[in-house]
Amino acid sequence: MTVTKKKAPSKSTGKANGSIKRRAKPKIAVWKFASCDGCQLSLLGCEDDLLDVVGEIEIAYFLEATTTVVKGPYDISFVEGSITTDHDVHRIRKIRQQSKKLITIGACATSGGIQALRNFADVDDYIRAVYARPDFITTLRTSTPIQEHVPVDYELRGCPINKAELLEVINATLNNRVPNIAHTSQCVECKKKGTVCLMVAKGIPCLGPVTHTGCGNLCPSTDRGCFGCFGPSEAPNGASLGRQLEKLGMTKREVRDFFRSYNANAGAFRKTSEAYD
Amino acid sequence: MTSSHGAVGQAHSKAHSAKETSIPVGTKVVIDEAGLSALFSRLIKIGYQPIGPKVRDGAVVYEEISSPSDLPVGFSDEQEGGKYRLVPGTKGSFFEYLVGPTSWKKFLFPPRHKMWSADRDGKGFTVENPTDDAPAYAFIGVRSCELNAMKIQDKVFGFGREDKCGAGIFSDPGYVARRSKALIIGVNCSRAGKTCFCSSMGGDPHMKEGQGYDLTLTEFAPSNGKHEFMMEVGSERGALILDLLPHREARSADVSMADSQARKARGEMGRKMVPDVKDVLPRNLRHQRWDEVAERCLSCANCTMVCPTCFCSTVNDTTDLKGDHAERWRSWDSCFSIDFSYIHGGAIRRETKSRYRQWMTHKLSNWHEQYGTSGCVGCGRCITWCPVGIDITEEAKAIKNTGE
Ligand code: SF4
Ligand code: SF4
Ligand code: SF4
Numbered sequence: 001m002t003v004t005k006k007k008a009p010s011k012s013t014g015k016a017n018g019s020i021k022r023r024a025k026p027k028i029a030v031w032k033f034a035s036c037d038g039c040q041l042s043l044l045g046c047e048d049d050l051l052d053v054v055g056e057i058e059i060a061y062f063l064e065a066t067t068t069v070v071k072g073p074y075d076i077s078f079v080e081g082s083i084t085t086d087h088d089v090h091r092i093r094k095i096r097q098q099s100k101k102l103i104t105i106g107a108c109a110t111s112g113g114i115q116a117l118r119n120f121a122d123v124d125d126y127i128r129a130v131y132a133r134p135d136f137i138t139t140l141r142t143s144t145p146i147q148e149h150v151p152v153d154y155e156l157r158g159c160p161i162n163k164a165e166l167l168e169v170i171n172a173t174l175n176n177r178v179p180n181i182a183h184t185s186q187c188v189e190c191k192k193k194g195t196v197c198l199m200v201a202k203g204i205p206c207l208g209p210v211t212h213t214g215c216g217n218l219c220p221s222t223d224r225g226c227f228g229c230f231g232p233s234e235a236p237n238g239a240s241l242g243r244q245l246e247k248l249g250m251t252k253r254e255v256r257d258f259f260r261s262y263n264a265n266a267g268a269f270r271k272t273s274e275a276y277d
Numbered sequence: 278m279t280s281s282h283g284a285v286g287q288a289h290s291k292a293h294s295a296k297e298t299s300i301p302v303g304t305k306v307v308i309d310e311a312g313l314s315a316l317f318s319r320l321i322k323i324g325y326q327p328i329g330p331k332v333r334d335g336a337v338v339y340e341e342i343s344s345p346s347d348l349p350v351g352f353s354d355e356q357e358g359g360k361y362r363l364v365p366g367t368k369g370s371f372f373e374y375l376v377g378p379t380s381w382k383k384f385l386f387p388p389r390h391k392m393w394s395a396d397r398d399g400k401g402f403t404v405e406n407p408t409d410d411a412p413a414y415a416f417i418g419v420r421s422c423e424l425n426a427m428k429i430q431d432k433v434f435g436f437g438r439e440d441k442c443g444a445g446i447f448s449d450p451g452y453v454a455r456r457s458k459a460l461i462i463g464v465n466c467s468r469a470g471k472t473c474f475c476s477s478m479g480g481d482p483h484m485k486e487g488q489g490y491d492l493t494l495t496e497f498a499p500s501n502g503k504h505e506f507m508m509e510v511g512s513e514r515g516a517l518i519l520d521l522l523p524h525r526e527a528r529s530a531d532v533s534m535a536d537s538q539a540r541k542a543r544g545e546m547g548r549k550m551v552p553d554v555k556d557v558l559p560r561n562l563r564h565q566r567w568d569e570v571a572e573r574c575l576s577c578a579n580c581t582m583v584c585p586t587c588f589c590s591t592v593n594d595t596t597d598l599k600g601d602h603a604e605r606w607r608s609w610d611s612c613f614s615i616d617f618s619y620i621h622g623g624a625i626r627r628e629t630k631s632r633y634r635q636w637m638t639h640k641l642s643n644w645h646e647q648y649g650t651s652g653c654v655g656c657g658r659c660i661t662w663c664p665v666g667i668d669i670t671e672e673a674k675a676i677k678n679t680g681e
Contacts, residue, residue, distance in 0.1 A: 023600075052598050053598065056598055056599065167598075168595075170598075171595075171596060171597070171598050172596075174598065174600070175596045175598075175600045177594065177596065180593040180594075180595060182614070182616070183614070183615070183616065184578060184611070184613075184614045184616075185575070185576070185577040185578060187577040187578060187579045187582070187664075188577075188578050188582060188609075188611065188614075191378075191388075191578075191579065191582035191583065191609075192388040192389065192582070192608070192609055193388075194338065194340075194379065194383070195334070196333065196334040196335055196336040196338065196378055197361075197378065197579065197662060197664065199359075199664050200359060200360060200361050200378075200661065200662050200664060201334070201335040201336045201361045201362070201363075201378075202335050203360075206664075208577075209575040209577035209579070209664050210575060210577075223334070233576070233577075234576075234614070234615045234616075235576035235613075235615060235629060235632075236575075236576075237572075237573075237574065237575045237576060237629065239572075240572065240573050240574070240575055240665055241575055241664070241665070243665075244359070244664060244665050
């Protein structure tokens, strides 16, 4: 329940020290690496809010939205996608050099994404299975997150990211404050929202107890166990959850595959799935 | 919210202005289903928002209700560590279920709550305190352990305590406002579950005079078309409401039926807390059991979210994009979150072991020094709703049996 109605509010005034200066519009760039574009689309999907955002920033580089390109340096770079080629490695270093702040968005950029399944297999097998002319393909053997290659100032999780959280990150960055984004488990969201625990009340397997909050409680509130789109929570115990999933009837292989999806390469999820290999 | 703002304001005055009632506190009467229906309509008429049990998504949860047909009619439940199942109960019964995943704290101490907002105003800013417009709740179906939990949170939030800002004692205005308006209609437990242990936490499945209810009900299971409830008056406010309901006086047969129900429930307690746990835990802060429980604990915080006494919160400031409007929000947090113990330079409780130990020692031991009571009422929620079934009574027993 939220308190919205204001009845006879009490007011008090305060004076800020000196005058409050209007800030200059920061130059923003949005970059893409190996990804599906879904996270960038979340930004465009902000609709009305996007117009407000655009009023506060200068979009200097965002090919998904405009072909106009303003040269760097940039105040804030948003990076979507993972590093899968040599060319990517060079490009992300250049971007870092030109960016005061670098914020990664989405499971690909923060953990390597679904394409990191190659990290658990032989990439040549995949290439032969998928492409008519495998000899045209040059790629790294792994898909890795941005922070394995350059320092990152903030990571926003999700596959895809939640647009409300994206707006919060932009808002907080513009206003020089820490984003209000919790790193607790999905369970905390369930309980705050009043969603009945699927594991306890129905025996439905769920990754919620080890998954980072952020999606707005999408799956559990519609009777589906969490798939872990937002990656590991701040203190995940994959081994213990794995044992519980087995008790609920999952086979070892199913447990392995449950942990090995959009965030397969994220530390705790990788460790858990490898223990089931 | 179904009740309008105006009606809410009247709930109090209406219930209080009709000061005349001949029914004394302690009176026991019997009502039937029609009496219970009348109770709902009376409450709504005088401006209360009834909140009570109903079945949703495979569990009994507390939400807005408006008539006895909203209750979990004919439902019971089975509970174990990490497991809850709704099962068919006595046909036509209203209150055979036991406590579920929600607790009344959700209404008195909401998961998210705006504390104040501020607007930029020339060179300075204006602060606005939102007034709390929560309705007067009528909590229907409060169990004995839950009433005890409410009284523990009363101490935390300062309900019934004089404000002494100078001495560093002050009350939470929102909690106090909601709590003082709320009417408490208790329900005695006809059974106890496998995760219940109120008896070993100083509680009892049946409420006692003076425990703090306005009215309380004991359900006599329906049979042969008869479905009755013994109702006991706990306050003048309760008496005023009972006065308006069709009822008959309770006979000694009714009273002894209620007593035998209480004895049966006492005998069914599924769990038991070691009696001297308050002193055992501080002697064993380095016990290896803490490492063992940390192997199992998911750090998911479910236990603290479902606990009716846990009160930890975090405070976040938000701004609008331009930075002209700011708000401060309080929301539920947990000692299981790392940010919760973040102080200058980092978090103090980085390991699951230290977070679990903090939770359990606070609840069962340090709480006594802080508030003069245990922080646990033995409702068993933390056992049932822990996804891996960690059991606070089992942990306490293990530490006692193998520790110092
Ligand atoms: S799978 Fe989990 S993280 Fe993804 S949308 Fe569903 S609940 Fe959210
Ligand atoms: S610690 Fe567990 S049993 Fe005790 S009051 Fe909290 S939820 Fe209930
Ligand atoms: S004790 Fe259970 S409910 Fe509590 S944090 Fe650990 S795993 Fe979660």
